[in-house]
Amino acid sequence: MLASTKVMTLVSYWAVISARFRSLLQYRSAALAGLVTQIVWGIIRVMIFQAFYSSTTTEQPMSGREVETYIWLGQAFLAALPWNIDTDLRSLIRSGGIGYELVRPVDLHTYWMSRALAWRTAPMLMRSIPLLVFAFMVMGMAPPATVAAGAAFMISMCAAIVLSSAITTFLNVTMLWTIAGDGITQLTFGLVLIFSGMLVPLPLFPDWSQPLINAMPFRGLVDTPYRLYLGHIPASDLPQHLAHQLFWILAFVVAGRIALSRALRRVVVQGG
Amino acid sequence: MPQIIVENLVKHFRVSQRDTGVLGALRGLAHRRYETVKALDGVTFEIGPGELLGYVGPNGAGKSTTVKVMSGILVPDYGRCEILGLVPWKDRSRHVRHLGVVFGQRTQLWWDLPVIESFDLLRDIYRVPRHEYVKNLDEFVAVMDIESCLDTPVRQLSLGQRMRCDLAGALLHSPKLLFLDEPTIGMDAVSKVAFRQFIKRFNRERETTVILTTHDMNDIEAICDRLMIINSGKLLYDGGLDALRQQMSFERSLVVEMTDAGSPQVHPAAQLAMMNGRRVHIRFDPKQISAAALISDFTAHNDVDDLFVEDPPIEEIIARFYEGNDVG
């Protein structure tokens, strides 16, 4: 049973990822346009930060160069953020077809989470590589500070994607709870945007806010891996930061599972 | 003086071909293949005021292309189309003022709002004078029994109710022409019968010209005086239903309830098809022997309790029509 569940999960993971790739390839210009969009955004943001940095002579918690690389990493891995919910699942929930999901011989949360992983990975892979190439060649993006920094970044980035999928799955589950699921998603996206470091790198936030930001889960999506890349967080500190990411992955998975089982009980009782 | 004149309409479409699978999608990045499809291939007809016309054909035959051209939302490659003296696509705004359209698949009412609010908005869109609006609305509410629907959001209506409201909405501005696109699709039997009666009634009382496209031949049999059949962009038939039956040489059946069981004596031009106790089915070709002649011959030679003549269903006739004329 356990083995078959794993096989099912793996099969569905590949089915989803290949479907995602195909639909992404379907629109030939969309892939290119997405890339151009992200590059333009990166350029705008770099110019804004350059203007700010040229306005001051005081020492900042992060150098202008570091911020530029931080921005390009953010553009490259934008698609990995939990910024939307699974649209297929949403229409399934809206139409009431979700009842059939219950019949599947798989653990629903695991299945949804693997879908979310695929949902996040496919577009991220497609966009990150060409964007990174461009940023290195044209925009003078810096390579990882050291080999160790690069390795620490890779590990932490994987955790970031899993964290993102756990949050996405949690959001998918909230769709079962209320019609306000879209609102919760928007709200979460707002929090992610601000407190992950996407808008402003977290070290530039006021010093008094740092403990609060550090405690929140969202820095694990962006700030932690990127600063490991820059060497701004030494690679030797990886364990404690990874622990922070894993703690929040676990928290979202547990919360998602509890919410899901409650929601399903309700679905079963009400008969859909 | 015909209301609608359609002459030699021709329309081509370019359809892009999309390959399947990841490889196909990748290939699609490089170049895309196109194919030209002839949707209309010289369609000609005229329709007089107050006619109630059924327009049938398989999917992709050119039905909806014709209707789109007549609605002014598609410009043909060649040919002429004049409706109430206007060329639909050249004078779209003025043309559609005289036009009501009902799609069975889609509603034109605002999904989340009570029906009456949609009606009020349609009144403003079509600039319907207040007295005319009130008069029409009162009539539709009374005839189609939609009083209780007016304050209900459209999404909460049953399909039958929704289609009645849609029909009312399409008639609020007293159009001279009414296009119905598969209006009864998905309806239950009772709603269908009622809906057909409404169409027939409005056609008669208001002299609204009605063009009905449908796959349900019962719609056509129940209300249409005239039938047009299209396939592969060509008009195959244009005339009455009875004339179609006669034109197609098909076999009819005489079904007889005999007084006693036993082999009956049958006219040599007809055939004994089936015997089931006292019930006997006799097949005949109306071109070789008329129904009247066969009946008088049969009753002269046999003892009969009851009898009736059976036609093949209209579906069968039309299906045979497609087969016989299918170019592709």
Place this chain on the structure above:
Amino acid sequence: MVDSLYVYGRFLTVSVRAQMQYRASFLMQLGGRLIVTAGEFAAILILFDRFGSLLEWNVYQVAFIYGIVNVSFAVADALTTGFDLFGDMVKTGDFDRLLLRPRSTALQLAGQELTLRRISRLTPGIVALIWASTGLDLHWTIPNAALLVASVIGGASLFASLIVFQATLAFWTTETLEMMNTVTYGGVETTQYPINIYRPWFRNFFTFGIPLATVSYFPALAIMGVPDPLGTPIWFQYIAPVIGVGVLVVSLQVWRIGVRHYLSTGS
């Protein structure tokens, strides 16, 4: 004309009423949006807290420009939802429904939906404007107030025309037109800050190519009484918003060409 405006108003009323049917969902979405847009404004405050100034600009001046751009975009965005949905409407055939009505398609699309939650952007925009105007101690003379209104109208017209242009392309291609979103949303992001902070090629694109900076930045300078670091004359700063309205008129003409193309190809 009056009749068209009346029908337009009726369309919008109906759309708002329809959204009010799902009040809880609407309020949640509004709240969520508010967080996002408030976050964007907070980012500016965070950066000024760190750096003190942005070249010659102080935080109030930037907030003022931010306010004009966001109020303009919120208005345009809310009023053009129908054009955003237009690509899908072509695919599903719902656009035919609009063509079957005796009204211009642009009017019907603009009236199709007034998405209230998009107005959420108004809130930080207006807050920024009020906060900046107190901080800058602005004097709201009639010319200044009129210029602010003109600048918002010009900005909204320009943003709306970009969205109309993008929708028009859907007559010719079924590809997703993310590229145009880059210009629109990138334009919002860019013009929230004074245009002189950018490199010349980029600045020129948003001044002459797609004059988003022109309709917001220049009038803002005139209202704040700040001489332009780029040296534009004051009279130009006053007439700049007209450009936005001009571009909107052009975009509606292009739209009509698109509709004609649609009628001849049938999607």
